[in-house]
Amino acid sequence: MKSYNTIEDFLQDKSFLSWVLHADTSSGCFWEKMASDKEKGIILHQARLILLEFQATGEDWEEQDQLLLLSSIHQNIQQGKPGRGHSTIKSEHSEKNHWRGISMLLFVIFISMMGFLAFDVVKYHTEPALENTENKPHWITKFNPKGQKSKIHLPDGSTVIINADSEIKYRSDFGVNNREIHLTGESFFEVVPDSLLPFRVFSGKVITTALGTSFNIQSYNPDKIKVQLATGKVEVVNELLENQLVFLQPGEEVTSVGNQKITKSKFNPKKAFSWKSGVLFFDNASLSEFELTLERWYGVEISLENRPKQKLKISGEFKDSYLSNVLESVGYAYGFNHIIDQKKVKLVFEH
């Protein structure tokens, strides 16, 4: 086995080159493993950076444009006679061939005019097709109304579990040119690793970037956004506070309140992720929190009668329960009756 002690060792390796430049995954595991090596990983990464930078010089040539030029070449080939001598590649003409040169020049001008016309025709014919085939990226939206949760698979293999009253939006080229998702509400993300396309979630002003991990984002209130990490690592940044970057460890969460500094703290994973397994979890919830959560979860409207003066702290855990069961047991403990009329729910507190 080769040793890979210098940047050149990597650059000289064909499979390394195709891994970096052509996203060839056949030897991916081998390089991924080496990348996590303490010493070699650094060298590997440097070699990778150099390659990527060199690759980035110059524009990529659009395929349509390539084909256009090819058809123009075809025109030239068919109209030109063999051995006519192309104007630029063989451009030396001796004095004796002066007249021949001039006639050749006229001929070439004629040909290029023809070519130009043909080019226009080709262009005219291909343009309508262009619009159809180009597939301009469009937005794809997944929306859950209140009372409904869903799990979707993204084109890159990642999954999102979308909570009730939440929406995600991504472009049709997701997984090809970007992995960017816009979120309103709450979702849990399980991200498939991809070293070249970071996975980014935009929620309000908060951008969360992951390279392969699972995490939860709660952004029902755009001014109070929570990012909670289950596995892996993510980077969280608030657009308004560009310089403040926060890295999270599993079990840590950040809360971004308006324009204030992002704060990091520990959270209870059981509570935070329970929603995605159908568990309704209250941990010292206030009455309004309780109300809002139920409205979202069951897609109902709740009204209160005889709102109690003292503050309630509601705790409880319900797995796949009917609303009536939840209200029954919470009401028993905190002293209210409930009336359910279709989508309208009334909680009546006893004095």
Added chain:
Amino acid sequence: MKFHTLKDIELWKLVADGDQTAFDHIYLTHAKDLYKYGFRFTQDTELIKDVIQDVFIHIWESKNVLFINKSIKFYLFSCFRREVIKRVNVACKYESIEDYHSKISWEVSFQEILEENQISLDSTHKLSRAIDALPLRQKEAIYLRYLQELTYDEISELMGVQIPSIYNLIFKGIKSLKTVLSHSDFTSKVIFLFFFNLHWY
């Protein structure tokens, strides 16, 4: 397509016999690389496309007399290079080719990489500038060797430089980049970012 399995000599023989689909295959395989390579010399995309067109017309027209015994890619690259340099020099008679290079393209493209890879700007900016500052010949040699995977022999012939000098150009180029990389603070940060994605494999 069946052409993928053919060796260059076999493929060229088809073209020499007048097989236009084989010719198209060669175009579709290499035109993109040539186009990108063109940016080593100029930012003028029309000029680059013109030269590509001429090179392919030229190989078609001389298919009966042309014997490609090395790789087709090498032949295309060397034709292309010669012609591009010739025209760029005409386009700017009073400027040297070095001046003609637009530096902006390096910066812009690097910006894109940064965004793609989430690398913080200040740290890798150094690498970008270091590459920018490399002599053109070093850049070109590194590009042809590692990005286009040409052999030392081919690069030597292409650039009109002795083989040992090619080794030298590449060695020196990588060496200066290495110094920049080892002196920058980027490793900890970037490698960190790089790692955690791997960690979860």
